[in-house]
Amino acid sequence: MLCTLRAVISKGKVTAAATSAWSDMTRGAQAKAAFATGPRQQDTTLYEFRTYSIKPSMMTQFTKLSNENFHLRMAHSELVGYWAYELGGLNKVLHIWKYDNFAHRSAVRSKLPHDKEWQEKYISKVLPMIEKQDIEIAYLVPWCKLQKPEKEGVYELVSYTFKPGGPAVWGEAFRAAIATHVNTGYTKLVGVFNTEYGLLNQVQVLWWNENADSRAAGRHLAHEDARVVAAVRESVRFLESQRNALLIPAPFSPLK
Template identity: 70%
Template sequence: MMSPLRLVLTRGKVSAWRELSACAQAKATFATGPRQTDTTFYEFRTYTIKPSKMSEFTKHTNENFHFRTIHSELIGYFTMELGALNKVFSIWKYGNFAERTAIRAKLAQDKDFMEKYLAKALTMIDKQDSEIAYLVPWCKLDKPEKTGVYELVTFQFKPGGPAVWGDAFRAAISTHVHTGYTKLVGVFNTEYGLLNQVHVLWWNESPDNRAAGRHFAHEDARVVAAVRESVRFLDSQKNVLLVPAAFSPLK
């Protein structure tokens, strides 16, 4: 027969285990999405160019941007053609925040970059914006083999994170992929910038192919059903047509 003291200690251990278990369940209940284990992130930089300087800025960048790309990995560089005007958009890849900090410090010490590119470019830039985003766990970055145009669709969801809207959103994206009219390049969840925001980057052969594919998708019952479910969590969305620069890795 168990002694009274041992019985109390045993009950105490059981009680403590139950408390820890309840705590773990609570954390799982309130988690906002899968744990981020990959430290790799992407910086989205958008520059608004003075309208009268757009042509000059493009020429200057085409000729001198190699002074910037030698320092870190450029994923894509684009001009916004439809949905916005006089803007350029670039995506940079970093292994972690320490790497980005070190690269930014080297850039400040690089005379070629500072004097041959940045000094003149800054006189033509009206505004700069930066966001940090991670690829969502269920998506890998894909690089189309052929040249084409890109569509960046930005979704602003209701607060709560992927735990609230993640499954419905993934289903909606998957149905568009399965129609075959477009190619998914990447899905990015914003970490610094507007929260509950997701950027989806698509590739199409041309704007006309994209338009024809969208009309076809809107008649697909699977797409209609999935989109109808996901928009319950949506606040707004915006899209822009991107044309890659000659030096852009994403062509």
């Protein structure tokens, strides 16, 4: 239809019907652009957040088994980090995996059931220990690159749920709020992830601090910083909920 209209118009044979149809299609394209929720995702690299809730009586055994055998899983794809919840959740672990694209993830997942050592030494033993498992797929936001802290510390995962509309609605205000926290210097930003599959309108922000006390002291200073207060006040207009968790990296975690 669109090609036919263009051909008619280019030949100068513009009828009232053709002009009307062309105008309708143009308005439709403009309307779609107006309702777009953000720029096209160019980077295909994706991050898989896997959260396991472990039976309380088996957490110690689960941790020991993971410390001894998780290297078997790491041989298949890149592990960004692995943490145990210290605050904000009990008997839970989080690991984040990096994949080039969905085809890469599928290829890796298809090989895991055939890894006999991984299945026998780990999977068959931990399955009875797991109460619940959650998986989310996310992308790094365009203005953030994944950072690796220079030394060991603790991590804070802040999960934000925003009002529907996507980054086109809340992106700039949220970016400004993140930037002001970074500029205070009390904490280090590791990554900002926008969820694609899982709970939508959610952003996961991963921070690093030297320890829990330095994080607490920095937060108090930030709350007294007029720049932080102003930026946060602007961004919370789009916020539905927020949840914080203090995470301790596992001995085998690439992010320590």
